[in-house]
Structure formats: C-alpha cells, structure tokens
Amino acid sequence: MSVAAWWRLLAESGWGYPHWPVSRFGKGLTHQDHMEVERARTNVGAFGVPNDVGVTLVAPILMQYGNELLLDRYLDTIATGQEMWCQLFSEPDAGSDLAGLMTVADRDGDRWIINGSKVWTTGGHASRRAVLMARTDPKADRHAGISFFIIDMKQPGVSVSPLKDMTGDEEFNQVSLTNAEANSDDIIGGLGEGWRIAMTMLQHERDADAVGHDGGGDVINQVDLDAPVGKVQRDQEKGGAPSGFFYATGSVKDDVTFSLIERIASSQNPVLRDSITRAKIQRTILDLSARRELHPSVGKLLNSALCRELRDLGFVAGPASQFADGDAIDGGRFLKSALFASGMSIAGGTDEIQRNIIGERVLNLPREPAVEPKTDSREG
Numbered sequence: 001m002s003v004a005a006w007w008r009l010l011a012e013s014g015w016g017y018p019h020w021p022v023s024r025f026g027k028g029l030t031h032q033d034h035m036e037v038e039r040a041r042t043n044v045g046a047f048g049v050p051n052d053v054g055v056t057l058v059a060p061i062l063m064q065y066g067n068e069l070l071l072d073r074y075l076d077t078i079a080t081g082q083e084m085w086c087q088l089f090s091e092p093d094a095g096s097d098l099a100g101l102m103t104v105a106d107r108d109g110d111r112w113i114i115n116g117s118k119v120w121t122t123g124g125h126a127s128r129r130a131v132l133m134a135r136t137d138p139k140a141d142r143h144a145g146i147s148f149f150i151i152d153m154k155q156p157g158v159s160v161s162p163l164k165d166m167t168g169d170e171e172f173n174q175v176s177l178t179n180a181e182a183n184s185d186d187i188i189g190g191l192g193e194g195w196r197i198a199m200t201m202l203q204h205e206r207d208a209d210a211v212g213h214d215g216g217g218d219v220i221n222q223v224d225l226d227a228p229v230g231k232v233q234r235d236q237e238k239g240g241a242p243s244g245f246f247y248a249t250g251s252v253k254d255d256v257t258f259s260l261i262e263r264i265a266s267s268q269n270p271v272l273r274d275s276i277t278r279a280k281i282q283r284t285i286l287d288l289s290a291r292r293e294l295h296p297s298v299g300k301l302l303n304s305a306l307c308r309e310l311r312d313l314g315f316v317a318g319p320a321s322q323f324a325d326g327d328a329i330d331g332g333r334f335l336k337s338a339l340f341a342s343g344m345s346i347a348g349g350t351d352e353i354q355r356n357i358i359g360e361r362v363l364n365l366p367r368e369p370a371v372e373p374k375t376d377s378r379e380g
C-alpha cells in the first residue's frame, strides 16, 4: 500500500486524528484519548499520520478560527498529507518582537498583494502552502493591523532560498515575497485578527515541541506519497531516510539517547549521576505535557533543557556519539540532534521569552520594563 493510500485510510477511519470532530476525520475523543491511540499505534509498529505544520498547527487553527469554506478547502489535503505546510512568521527584524513585522499586504479587489521578507522558515523549500502574518493596516496599532493569510508557496511571487545550519542540513529558508498573491477568502479569522490567531498557534507549537521532546536534526521534506508505506517506514527507522521525516512521530531520538546514557548509568561520578537523574525527571514531567497538564511555555522550556542535558550526556557516554557516520550511534543521527539541541531554545519563541511569559502570565509578576519599540514578544 502506498503512503498516500495509508494516510487516507487512517484519516477516513477517524483513528488518525481521533481528537478531531466526527464530521472532520475524527471521533470527537479527548486529547488524552488521542495520546492513548498514538501509543497503541506505536506499540504495534504502524506508520503514523503526517507530522508537519499543516497537521500539528494549521488544522487546529482552522478548526478554531476558520470557516466552513476554509475547512472544506484545506482540511482534506492536510489530513491525508498531500500538501506540506510551513509557517511564515519570523522576519529579519521581527523574531521575539513579532509584532514588529514589516511584510505588507495591500488589497487589490478580491486579492491581496504581499511584499516582504521572511526568515527561518522550516520546511519552506518543500511546502506547497504556508500560513503568513502580514500587515494589512499600517495605521492601526501594531498588534491590531496584522492579518493571517494562507498562501500558495508555488506561485511566481514567492522565492525560497535555503539556509544551512551547523548540522550541515538545509532545513530553514529565507522567503522573499514580491507581489505574491492571496485570495481574500484565504484570511483566517477575519481582517486584523492575525495577532490573536498567531498567539494561539504558538501555544500549539510549544505544546507540540514539549510532547515531542525531540532534539531535532532531521531534514524536513515531503515524503514520496507513491512509495510503499513499509519501505518508507523502514527507511525512517534506519535513520537518514532520503524522503525526510515530516511524518515522524514520537521520540525516537531521545529513546536512542537514553539507551546510550544507560551505559554510564552505573557511573559513580556524582556530576554524571546528578545529570542523568535530572534528565529522567525532566522526561517524566514532560509526559504531563502530553496530557496538557503543563502550561505550554513550561513544557517548552523543559523540553529545551532536556535536549541540552541529553546532548551533554550523550557526548560523555562514548566517542561513537561524536561521529557523523561509520561507527556513529544511530547512523550519525545522535550527533545531528546534539548539534541541533541549541535550536530548541530558540524555535517557537526563545527560552527568555518563555520565562517572561511564565513570570507575567502564570505567576502574575510585574511586566518587564518596556524598551523602544515596545516589545510584546511572541506572548500567548
């Protein structure tokens, strides 16, 4: 059976996304039930649903803020993995201070013409569609003048250039928008609602990061939909599957890493023992994230701490963890994860921003003194 056929079967059975509504590929079950289904699926070794921005971030946003037209237009291709999506938020001068974004969209009849520059776009090279934040009212308050578009990445006005990270992979991209177009009915949640929707999406992203507790380090690519599902799964399990990982679920890498650090578990070195215990505690607490019992910023912060802890422990567990190939652990994937670990403290909002959110929104501490321009830092 091809990947395409398997993903359609999973989606239409309702068991791919059991937490989605019955009318929309789901079974109306809870998030907790969904995690149980995922666990059962993993235990029998069955191939999972797509795991790109479309499934993890866009689908929940469409169900919360989208209308019937948008759901009918996009949910099927998202659920069945036919189109990969990316997220066009960050700009060269707007990362933590996302409300400072400069990309503009000007109305032209029933279309919008978009100009600007986005950066760090994960998977942009392989994506068919994107969600994009753009300024639709330059005179409005900087949070109020932003709208949330769906755009076609394969149109002439969109140019994608790869950026190489220190693992040697080209997972990010710089995306230039020159008179790119979007339809008026491809705005999610209405004109000027972009900030509210983006903040909800970032919460979903932090939840997903925390649940995956993934050290990253895979090349993100569209999977070959016509390939036999068993072959794609075997390639993925071997590591370094040429068709990429956007469908991967679970925490392959930290299981590998935990088995690696079992080798040093009997160490009498108090620093190592302390570090191993801390990693195990962090992972146990992160399992609460899977049950949505942690604030997304707390989960995200713990995940980035765990990634760094595992990186350091893996490195001291043996020289093979430091090889890129040959005798390397897990075909060199550990090394890539380890090199990518610092990125987990930046993606989806940096650790410092998560601490600000926890301080101000969870603990109700006084706000950080504002600096000019006034920052409101990816808060959600």
Ligand SMILES: Cc1cc2nc3c(=O)[nH]c(=O)nc-3n(C[C@H](O)[C@H](O)[C@H](O)COP(=O)(O)OP(=O)(O)OC[C@H]3O[C@@H](n4cnc5c(N)ncnc54)[C@H](O)[C@@H]3O)c2cc1C
Pocket: 086, 087, 088, 089, 090, 091, 092, 093, 094, 095, 096, 097, 119, 120, 121, 122, 123, 343, 344, 346, 347, 348, 349, 350, 351, 352, 353, 356, 375, 377, 378
């Ligand atoms: C692996 C990875 C994947 C990514 N994928 C995407 C993607 O798909 N789409 C997308 O749009 N973006 C993506 N990003 C970009 C990411 O969201 C931004 O890099 C991040 O929000 C930080 O913005 P910046 O890089 O501009 O850093 P800056 O905002 O310039 O921050 C620089 C430093 O200043 C600190 N800082 C800034 N403001 C404050 C404050 N108010 N209080 C305390 N400290 C502060 C930050 O913590 C950081 O240490 C990705 C990044 C990474 C690493």
